[in-house]
Amino acid sequence: MTDAGPLWMRRLLLGLLLAPALLWLFLLIVLPHLDLALVSFRERVAPREYVTSLAQYRTFFIEPLYWQIFVRTAILSVIATAVTLVVAFPVAWTIAKIARGRSAALLFMVCLIPFWVSETVRTLGWMILLRESGVMPALLVKLGLVASPPELLYHDATILVGLVYTSLLFMMVPLVSSLESLDNALIEAAYDLGASGFTVLRTIVIPHAAPGITAGCIVVFMLTLGNYLTPNLLGGTSSQWFTEQIYNQFITRFNWEQGAAFGFLLLALSTGMVWLGLKASGQRFADVMQRA
Amino acid sequence: MNHAAHPSTDLEVNAVEKSFADYRAVDRLSFSVNRGSFFSILGPSGCGKTTLLRMIAGFIQPDGGDIRIGGRSMSGVAPNQRPINMVFQQLALFPMMTVGENVAFGLARRGMGKAERLRKAEAMLERVSLGGSAHKKVDALSGGQRQRVAIARSLVLEPTLLLLDEPLGALDLKLREHMKIELKQLQAAFGTTFVYITHDQSEALVLSDLVGVMNKGRFEQLGTPQSLYYDPATPFVAGFVGANNRIAGRVDAMASGLATLTTAEGWTLEARTKGDVTVGQAVLAYVRPEAAVLARDPHQLPGCRRSHSGRVDSVLFDGANSAVLIQESQSKVEFRIALPQTGQFSDLVPGETIHFAFDGERAVCFAAGATA
Numbered sequence: 001m002t003d004a005g006p007l008w009m010r011r012l013l014l015g016l017l018l019a020p021a022l023l024w025l026f027l028l029i030v031l032p033h034l035d036l037a038l039v040s041f042r043e044r045v046a047p048r049e050y051v052t053s054l055a056q057y058r059t060f061f062i063e064p065l066y067w068q069i070f071v072r073t074a075i076l077s078v079i080a081t082a083v084t085l086v087v088a089f090p091v092a093w094t095i096a097k098i099a100r101g102r103s104a105a106l107l108f109m110v111c112l113i114p115f116w117v118s119e120t121v122r123t124l125g126w127m128i129l130l131r132e133s134g135v136m137p138a139l140l141v142k143l144g145l146v147a148s149p150p151e152l153l154y155h156d157a158t159i160l161v162g163l164v165y166t167s168l169l170f171m172m173v174p175l176v177s178s179l180e181s182l183d184n185a186l187i188e189a190a191y192d193l194g195a196s197g198f199t200v201l202r203t204i205v206i207p208h209a210a211p212g213i214t215a216g217c218i219v220v221f222m223l224t225l226g227n228y229l230t231p232n233l234l235g236g237t238s239s240q241w242f243t244e245q246i247y248n249q250f251i252t253r254f255n256w257e258q259g260a261a262f263g264f265l266l267l268a269l270s271t272g273m274v275w276l277g278l279k280a281s282g283q284r285f286a287d288v289m290q291r292a
Numbered sequence: 293m294n295h296a297a298h299p300s301t302d303l304e305v306n307a308v309e310k311s312f313a314d315y316r317a318v319d320r321l322s323f324s325v326n327r328g329s330f331f332s333i334l335g336p337s338g339c340g341k342t343t344l345l346r347m348i349a350g351f352i353q354p355d356g357g358d359i360r361i362g363g364r365s366m367s368g369v370a371p372n373q374r375p376i377n378m379v380f381q382q383l384a385l386f387p388m389m390t391v392g393e394n395v396a397f398g399l400a401r402r403g404m405g406k407a408e409r410l411r412k413a414e415a416m417l418e419r420v421s422l423g424g425s426a427h428k429k430v431d432a433l434s435g436g437q438r439q440r441v442a443i444a445r446s447l448v449l450e451p452t453l454l455l456l457d458e459p460l461g462a463l464d465l466k467l468r469e470h471m472k473i474e475l476k477q478l479q480a481a482f483g484t485t486f487v488y489i490t491h492d493q494s495e496a497l498v499l500s501d502l503v504g505v506m507n508k509g510r511f512e513q514l515g516t517p518q519s520l521y522y523d524p525a526t527p528f529v530a531g532f533v534g535a536n537n538r539i540a541g542r543v544d545a546m547a548s549g550l551a552t553l554t555t556a557e558g559w560t561l562e563a564r565t566k567g568d569v570t571v572g573q574a575v576l577a578y579v580r581p582e583a584a585v586l587a588r589d590p591h592q593l594p595g596c597r598r599s600h601s602g603r604v605d606s607v608l609f610d611g612a613n614s615a616v617l618i619q620e621s622q623s624k625v626e627f628r629i630a631l632p633q634t635g636q637f638s639d640l641v642p643g644e645t646i647h648f649a650f651d652g653e654r655a656v657c658f659a660a661g662a663t664a
Contacts, residue, residue, distance in 0.1 A: 188351055189384035191371045193398035193449065203397070207388040 040260035056261030066245060066262075073242040074269055076156065077224040080163040084171045084220050085213065087164060092175035097184070108176070115169055123233045126162055127153060130234075154236040162230040167223055171216040178212025179205070214281050215288045218274050225270050242266055300327045301363070302452050302485040303348065308357035309509075310343055317343040319509035320357065325453075325487060325502075330479050333489045334496040335506035336532070341489045344506070345455055348487065349378050362452040372401075376453040377446035381461060383438055385430045391417065391441055392426030398449040416448040417441075420478065435463050439471055447482055456488040460495060472498050493533045497521065505529050525566070527658045530578040535615075537579045537627050540660065543571050550652050553577060557623035562598055562652030569659050577657035581615055582630040584650040586637050597649040602627060604644045616640055618648065 005013075043053040060066045095107050114122060129135045130152035137149035152158060182205065190200045206213070231241035246266065249259030278285060303325040310318040317340040325331040333341045346352045348359055350371035359366045362375055377398070386394050395413035396404075404412070414426050420440040425433070433441065439459060446454055460468045460475075476499050479486050490496050496503045497517040504511045505520060505528070513525040524530035531538060539561065541553035546565070553575055554560045563577040587593045590601070602618035605626065614631040629648055631637050640646065 183382070183384065185380045185382055185384035186386060188349075188371070189378070189380055190386070190397070191351075192349060192376075192378045193445065194372045194401035195397075196372065196401075199401060204386060204388070 036260040036263055039256055040264050042257055044257065056258050059258060060261065060265060069240045069245055070242050070265065070269070072240055073225060074273065076159065077221055080160050080167065080224045081217050081221045083160060084164045084167045085217060088168055088171040088175055088216070092172050092179055096176045096179035111169055111172055119166060119229055122166070123162060123230055126234060130158060153234060154238050159231050159235040159239055162234040163224050163227060166227070166230055167220040170219045170223060174212040174215040175209065178209040182208045210281055211283055211287045211290070214277060214283045217277060218288065221273060222270050225266065301325065302327045302361065303487060304360040306358045308347060308354045308359060310347060310352065310355050316509050318347070321510060323504055323511065323514060325485055327485055328483045329501040330486045330488065330499055332496040332500040332503045333487070333506050334491070334493055334503050336491055339506045340509040341506050342457065345457055345487070345489050349376060349455055350374050375451055376455060377449055377451040378455040378457065379442045379446055379459045381457045381459065383442040383459065385438060385441055387430050390426065391422070391428045391430060391433065394430065394441055395445045395448055397445065412448060416444045420444045436467050436471055439463070443478060447484060451484065453485050453487060456486060458490050475499060497533070505532060524578070524656060527576050530656060535581050535628065537581065539577045539579070539625060541575060541577060543569060543573050543575055546571055551575065551657055553657060555623045555625065559620055559623035559625065560598070561600065561655070563655035563657040564653050566656050566658050569657065574660040575657040576660050577655055579650055579655040581628045583654040584629045584648045586629060587647045590647040593647060593649040597651060599647055599649045601645060601647045604640050604642050604646055606642055607640050618646060
């Protein structure tokens with residue numbers, strides 16, 4: 001169809017086909033970010049009077065609370081990503097290499113089912129299970145492991161559990177697709193040449209699945225870093241997630257300038273971490289995104 | 293077959309069997325392979341040869357029987373502990389590694405230091421005429437070079453036994469012919485015992501010292517390429533190994549192992565009998581295309597033989613393998629005859645009548661319905 005007609009017509013057609021996506025990108029992503037960038041670089045000196053300054057960014061570095069929360073969010077996100085990878089890998093391996101046909105599809109469905117429910121409801125479900133008067137503490141008491149029901153909510157571990165649970169599917173999809181493309185003969189050949197199971201994993205499986213692993217890690221890390229609901233509900237006031245700081249600045253304090261600056265710092269953090277991750281694993285962004 | 297352990301036997305397979313659901317892939321199979329020999333398992337797809345090879349390699353556990361390699365029973369021995377290596381059908385070279393790393397992979401698993409294993413890999417690559425390719429990426433090599441890397445990767449470990457799973461299947465015809473010769477030379481140079489599986493009878497005939505023709509999980513015949521070709525034990529072998537004309541008929545008379553048979557349409561011919569054949573029995577006769585001689589004038593045919601005639605159906609020109617398809621006058625049965633390589637009869641045209649004769653000793657017939 002596109003072969004017919006002169007070049008300008010084909011260009012026009014291509015432009016029209018891409019128009020919705022480009023408009024979406026420009027109006028909902030580029031434009032708001034440009035505006036936020038401008039907001040983050042101004043300072044209110046008097047009501048309705050602003051000057052351009054780096055004051056917002058200066059505040060972040062001067063106030064230890066902000067950058068401590070920032071670093072804490074980054075570290076917990078890295079841990080959550082790593083745990084997600086470790087938990088998702090055996091499941092993805094089972095689906096891609098061990099289960100056959102219908103059972104593989106069924107297993108995938110089982111992993112998908114929790115996502116039919118909204119994140120809020122899922123997280124509230126965790127709260128019902130873990131709160132002091134909830135199911136898990138009662139079970140622990142009944143089993144005689146503890147004397148009185150412990151509070152399982154509002155710990156870092158609880159936040160991690162919630163984040164891993166929410167992220168699992170996003171890690172599994174690229175993992176399954178990259179493991180499926182691994183030729184079983186390569187695994188057998190490595191065994192045949194004397195490799196142990198661990199060596200096969202280290203020298204054959206992981207190098208082959210590296211783009212999928214990197215893609216899954218990038219997606220999960222970004223989702224985790226930018227997650228607001230799960231840390232807030234499961235961690236309560238002690239969660240100290242950086243997104244909460246952004247929320248506070250915008251909504252509680254009406255300090256849009258500070259909130260915008262925090263937003264850009266978070267963007268810089270996720271960009272920086274993704275770049276580091278790609279560098280460390282020796283992957284190229286284009287290869288990785290084909291897997292995601 | 294001889295089951296006794298023998299010092300010069302590298303592989304012994306004793307009554308090995310394997311079933312999948314209701315399908316018997318390998319049916320109580322026994323054979324042994326002598327040290328340094330080239331053994332082929334030839335059979336159509338689905339005959340169980342891949343299952344057999346994977347049991348020898350250790351990827352599948354047999355349901356029964358015993359596999360001994362170098363005199364040691366392999367039951368309960370994992371693939372990575374067996375003194376054998378395998379060349380896979382699609383080669384299975386590691387794309388994430390260089391050629392040198394591929395060849396050094398097995399050595400690294402034995403704990404050899406990096407410098408030494410890379411030196412050994414390079415020396416091995418040298419032996420398969422790939423010196424200086426160690427740093428290359430696997431996909432920068434041609435099909436034939438990859439083949440050599442796959443073999444080098446296995447042979448560098450000096451296995452008791454090298455298993456090859458149709459390694460030439462993925463190559464184009466020209467390269468396949470070339471690699472056939474190379475494989476034979478490599479085997480002779482290294483002296484390693486090769487167990488080779490293939491569905492290509494020409495590969496099996498050219499390469500092997502001994503060939504087991506496999507069908508439905510059993511060996512139909514185990515013998516040298518010459519014996520399979522000239523003295524097939526079963527109709528399956530006669531039909532599978534090499535080209536053959538197959539004629540169904542009934543035995544009229546028998547004289548000193550030579551049967552005279554007549555087809556339903558009344559064409560009479562002679563063939564040596566194999567197995568139990570009695571007068572009046574339905575038989576299948578097999579005549580090699582090159583066993584028959586052609587003549588335009590029936591008097592030019594060797595006098596001692598029964599002469600036949602037919603109409604030329606088509607001339608199949610294929611250089612040295614040229615043949616002519618003839619429709620036998622009496623029975624209208626299609627009969628293939630190889631054209632003499634002297635260029636005689638190269639002027640045959642379809643529709644022409646031609647006479648032919650063959651020595652009954654070079655044709656063979658089996659009781660119809662006989663299997664083993």
